[in-house]
Amino acid sequence: MGLLDRWRRRRTEVSVRLNLPLQPMHRGDWYEDALIRRFKEQRRGNRMTGGGTELDADRRIVAAVVDVALADPVDDELDDLIDLLVEQCAPRGSSLSMLGRAKVEFGECGVLALHLPAAAPPDVRYEHVPCTYAAMDFMEQLPDAADGVFVVQTWWSDADGTTVYISAPDLERARAIVEPLIAAHPVGAGHAFEVLVP
Incomplete structure (x- = not known):
């Protein structure tokens, strides 16, 4: 197994859907920047991997998506990730998705x-x-x-x-x-x- 393959195996891809029509710049201001800062402070190998917007049939933004890679064991990192998103006022009905696992809903606003x-x-x-x-x-x-x-x-x-x-x-x-x-x-x-x- 190559070095790149070992690096990938040590992380779990998590897609975060924020139940709010955030403009891309505001998604960065409120969520992506906060996650990057937290990941750098923790130094546990978690990473931001991307972000995007979910559009309706009229091409209006209905939700924001932030993608992260969490260091394994991922269960140890999920609660901390959700806590940070809630601190940033994540709306109710937001969710985390991971391959092979049930969707996890969160949000208090x-x-x-x-x-x-x-x-x-x-x-x-x-x-x-x-x-x-x-x-x-x-x-x-x-x-x-x-x-x-x-x-x-x-x-x-x-x-x-x-x-x-x-x-x-x-x-x-x-x-x-x-x-x-x-x-x-x-x-x-x-x-x-x-x-x-x-």
């Missing part, structure tokens, strides 16, 4: 989608995505208002408007904070909430 109809065509490019100044201004208020109750992990903006995805263990508490902010903001006219992940 629900996801609330806040839809902001477009009042004007996108007029700036914000984090490489078209967006309006008004939507940018509103989103920049959310981290200070969150007070540890929720996080905004991703958002999407196009000609139809902007959708902000709010992750929280308690969606009612999160909505109670966000509702007065959006009601008072110019971008809030015609807004709508949708529970994406209960």
Whole structure:
């Protein structure tokens, strides 16, 4: 057996499906970068091997995928991997898949989608995505208002408007904070909430 074959046998490939329509850059910010840092700190031979997005029939993102290789014995590493993903606010309904094993579900946050109809065509490019100044201004208020109750992990903006995805263990508490902010903001006219992940 060659050196490469021995290296491969010492790790188990694990595919992580995050039940949230994360843009690729936000998948990196919230999950891939955190995993890389943790793996480097642990020095146990775990590695990031890839990442991607899951699309629906209309080519809209419905979930994010992160692929890792965990050092054997893999059972010793799985709990630590799940703990880190939960620390990063992984949504309920997320899962781990491994060849020859049953899927493992995890996640402690629900996801609330806040839809902001477009009042004007996108007029700036914000984090490489078209967006309006008004939507940018509103989103920049959310981290200070969150007070540890929720996080905004991703958002999407196009000609139809902007959708902000709010992750929280308690969606009612999160909505109670966000509702007065959006009601008072110019971008809030015609807004709508949708529970994406209960």
